[in-house]
Amino acid sequence: MTLTDRLNGINLYLIGMMGAGKSSTGAALAQTLGYQFFDTDAVVEAAAGQPVTDIFAAQGEAAFRQLETKVLAELSAYRRLVVATGGGIVTQQHNWSYLHHGIVVWLDAPPTVLQERLSGDTDRPLLQGQDLATKLTTLLAERQPLYTQADVRVSVGAEDDVAAIAARTLALIDQRIRSEADSAVLN
Template sequence: MNVLLEAAFGRHDTCLLRDSSCRCFVQASSPLAHNHRWKIPLLARQPFRGGTANRSRLPLLHLEAQQRRARTVPRAQIEGLDEPIADYGVLTQKMQDLAAEVQGQLEGTSIYLVGMMGSGKSTVGRLVASALKYPFLDSDTLIEQLAGCTIADIFREEGEESFRELESQVLQELMPFKAVVVSTGGGAVVKRQNWGYMQHGVVVWLTGSPELLSRRALRDGTASRPLLSQNNGETPQAADEYTAAVARMKNILSERHHAYAMADLQIPLETSPSDPGDVGAAPAVVAYRLLKAMSDRLKRDATEREAAKDFEIKQSGELPESMRIMPSREESSSIERSE
C-alpha cells in the first residue's frame, strides 16, 4: 500500500516530506521541482516524535528508489559547466544562479516552449518557471479546461480542426501575459497566426529524435496523444508499437520541422554522449541547458545592439536634392541659442 506525501522544498537539494496528518517527516533530495508528489510505501510512514535521531532512521534510500525519474547527473550531460556535478544540489545551485541572471536579462519577457509530443515541454517548463519564479501555464491543460473535456475527446468528437481553433484561442488569450512560461501543444507552431501570439516572447524548441520521443510517448501510452495513435499508412497494421510510433513521429516531424526551426533557440534533449536506448537527459539538465542557451543568446543580442549604435556617417560626394543631413542634437541647440 502506498501513501501520498506532499513535498515542501528547502533552498537547495533537500526537502521535507509529510503526509496529510503530518505524521511522517523525512529529508530527501529534490529533483528541482516544487510541490512534487511521491508515492512511497506505507513502510516509511513512521510516527515522527521529534529530534533528528528519528528522522535519520527513516528509510531514505528506499524512498529515493521510489521517486519517479530520480537520476544521477553525469558531468558530460551538462554543457558549460566547468566542474563535476556531484548531485542535484549542486545543479540546483548553478541553476538558481543562472536563473537570477537570466531573469534580469529577460526583463519580464515570457518563454514559449514548442516541440513534438513527449519532448518534455510541460516537465521542463515547470522547472524553468520555478527557477525564474515565473508562473507556468500549459496550453493543453487550458484547452481541456475551456472545453470541459480531454484533448482525446475533442479530437474524437469534434475533430482536429476544432481542437486547433481552441488552441489558437488559448494562445491569443495568453498573449498579454508577461513573465510566464508557456508549454504549447505540439502542433501549435503550424499555424502562422499562433506565431503572432507568441511574438513578444522567446520561443524555445525542445528537439529530440523520433526514436527518443517515441520511447517516452510509449512509456506514457498513446491514449492521451490522439495523433500518435492514428496510423496514416506509415507502417503495416501488424507493425509493432515502437516501429509504428517512430514512423508516425518521423512523418509529423518532417511536416513540422520548418515551423519548429523558426524558434529563437533550440535545445537538444539527447544525453551526451548519446545512448542508443536513450530517453534523454534528465529534466533538470535540459532546464539548465535552456537557461544557459538563453543567457548566452541574450548577452550576444545585447552586445550586438550596442555595436549597432557605434557607427559614423561618412558623406562622400553631393547628396541628391531630396536628401539632406540633419544637424545633430547639439548642433541644433547651438543654432537655436545663436538665433
C-alpha cells in the same frame, strides 16, 4: 544582473514534438525564474471542460487548433510566463504572432527518444491507429522546418533529465539575450 532581470518579464514559449519534455521542462523553468507555468493543452481542456482526446473525437483537429490559438492569444497578453505549447501549435501561421511576444524555445528530441517516451501512450489523438515510429517521423518531417524558426534550440537526449534540460535551456536563453544586447550596442 540575473537572467530573470535580463528577461525583464518576457515570456518563454516551449515548442517541439509531443514527448520532447515541454511540460516537465516548462514547470522547472518557471520555478527557477519565478514565473507562472501554463500548458496550453491543460488550459484548452479546462476551458472546453473535456480532455483533448474528446475534443479531437467530437469536433476534430481544426476545432482543437482554434481553441489552442485562442488560449495562446490570451496567454500572450501576460508577462512572466513559461508556456508549454502543443506540438502542432506551430502549424497555424497566425500563432507565430503570439509566440513572437516572447522567446521561442524548441526542445528538439530525436524520433528514437520520442518513440521511447510515447510508446504505450493512448492519450495522444494524433498517434491513434498508426505505427508510432511512422507517425512520429511523418509529424517531425512536417513540423521541423517550423520548429527551426525558434529563437533557441535545445537538443534533448535520451539520458537527459528535466534538471539538465532546464539548465541547458536557461544557459542558451541567457546566451541569446546577451548576444542580442551586444548586437544592439554595436548597431
